[in-house]
Amino acid sequence: DGGITQSPKYLFRKEGQNVTLSCEQNLNHDAMYWYRQDPGQGLRLIYYSQIVNDFQKGDIAEGYSVSREKKESFPLTVTSAQKNPTAFYLCATKGGTEAFFGQGTRLTVV
Amino acid sequence: EDQVTQSPEALRLQEGESSSLNCSYTVSGLRGLFWYRQDPGKGPEFLFTLYSAGEEKEKERLKATLTKKESFLHITAPKPEDSATYLCAVLGNSGYALNFGKGTSLLVTP
Numbered sequence: 339d340g341g342i343t344q345s346p347k348y349l350f351r352k353e354g355q356n357v358t359l360s361c362e363q364n365l366n367h368d369a370m371y372w373y374r375q376d377p378g379q380g381l382r383l384i385y386y387s388q389i390v391n392d393f394q395k396g397d398i399a400e401g402y403s404v405s406r407e408k409k410e411s412f413p414l415t416v417t418s419a420q421k422n423p424t425a426f427y428l429c430a431t432k433g434g435t436e437a438f439f440g441q442g443t444r445l446t447v448v
Numbered sequence: 449e450d451q452v453t454q455s456p457e458a459l460r461l462q463e464g465e466s467s468s469l470n471c472s473y474t475v476s477g478l479r480g481l482f483w484y485r486q487d488p489g490k491g492p493e494f495l496f497t498l499y500s501a502g503e504e505k506e507k508e509r510l511k512a513t514l515t516k517k518e519s520f521l522h523i524t525a526p527k528p529e530d531s532a533t534y535l536c537a538v539l540g541n542s543g544y545a546l547n548f549g550k551g552t553s554l555l556v557t558p
Contacts, residue, residue: 344491371545380550381492381535388544396545428491430546435499437482437546439491 344429344440350448359414359443361429369432370412374425450475450540454549461526461556469521469534469552477541481519483512484535526556
């Protein structure tokens with residue numbers, strides 16, 4: 339089955355806890371992205387990576403961290419510094435003329 | 449800075465009632481305009497990429513068109529299963545990631 343796999347689908351975080359969201363792709367795309375989606379706000383860019391071992395901050399990177407050790411993987415860590423982490427997180431890849439999304443992870447602070 | 453504005457925010461149609469969704473944009477050098485469909489709780493599903501004014505693409509009941517300032521997503525004879533949020537995004541010369549509008553929520557009633 340090809341595409342982008344995000345896991346878990348649902349994630350609950352306690353106050354002060356770091357959590358990591360997984361994003362794996364088998365599309366052989368170089369570019370990968372993390373977006374956050376909140377009701378009424380559209381998709382906002384957190385981080386992106388154009389190649390392995392390189393990544394750049396997006397518009398709302400504070401409180402988040404990423405790594406890109408393999409072409410296939412781009413995990414996102416939501417740290418305790420992110421004060422309002424409850425949201426729907428989407429991973430995307432881009433290759434050529436198309437950009438595809440995973441099915442998302444819904445993170446809730448409890 | 450790239451900007452994308454979608455209108456209307458919400459649209460309700462009767463089954464078979466054709467209409468159009470609008471995506472207005474400002475961008476420094478358009479490298480691509482993207483349309484997506486998003487169902488509740490799911491990741492966006494890629495529909496089209498348009499690159500230059502005058503370009504048109506079709507898929508089933510959907511047709512996307514592009515001018516130098518806006519794109520339209522025309523929905524012909526919609527069915528209830530076309531109900532979803534439709535997202536527009538642009539990729540410009542100044543950025544490496546897609547910049548999204550807030551979307552249009554479409555409801556098609558029988």
